[in-house]
Amino acid sequence: xxxxxxxxxxxRVIADGMVTDVVWxxxxxxxxxxxxxxxxxxxxxxxxxxSSFIDYSNLTQNDVLGWITGSIDQSTMETNHSASxxxxxxxxxxxxxxxxxxW
Numbered sequence: 001x002x003x004x005x006x007x008x009x010x011x012r013v014i015a016d017g018m019v020t021d022v023v024w025x026x027x028x029x030x031x032x033x034x035x036x037x038x039x040x041x042x043x044x045x046x047x048x049x050x051s052s053f054i055d056y057s058n059l060t061q062n063d064v065l066g067w068i069t070g071s072i073d074q075s076t077m078e079t080n081h082s083a084s085x086x087x088x089x090x091x092x093x094x095x096x097x098x099x100x101x102x103w
Contacts, residue, residue: 017056
């Protein structure tokens with residue numbers, strides 16, 4: 001199973017560049033099967049005066065992933081995605097009929 005985290009969107013205060021909301025996507029892929037969860041987190045800590053503040057224009061996806069992954073139970077999500085794909089594989093293997101035409 002290949003598990004991938006991505007940041008889909010950031011909301012920020014224009015005046016100071018403080019990120020307030022993060023939309024994330026967690027995707028698991030195995031063979032030809034994929035499952036995805038999309039979520040969002042509102043950030044309630046931090047200040048532009050903090051020594052660790054990173055200007056919006058200098059942020060990387062890894063910076064933001066570091067902020068949010070502590071708030072998400074990654075292990076449970078990976079387990080749930082893996083189980084979902086396993087169910088899809090079993091269901092696909094049970095298909096015995098197909099429709100369509102040969103041309």
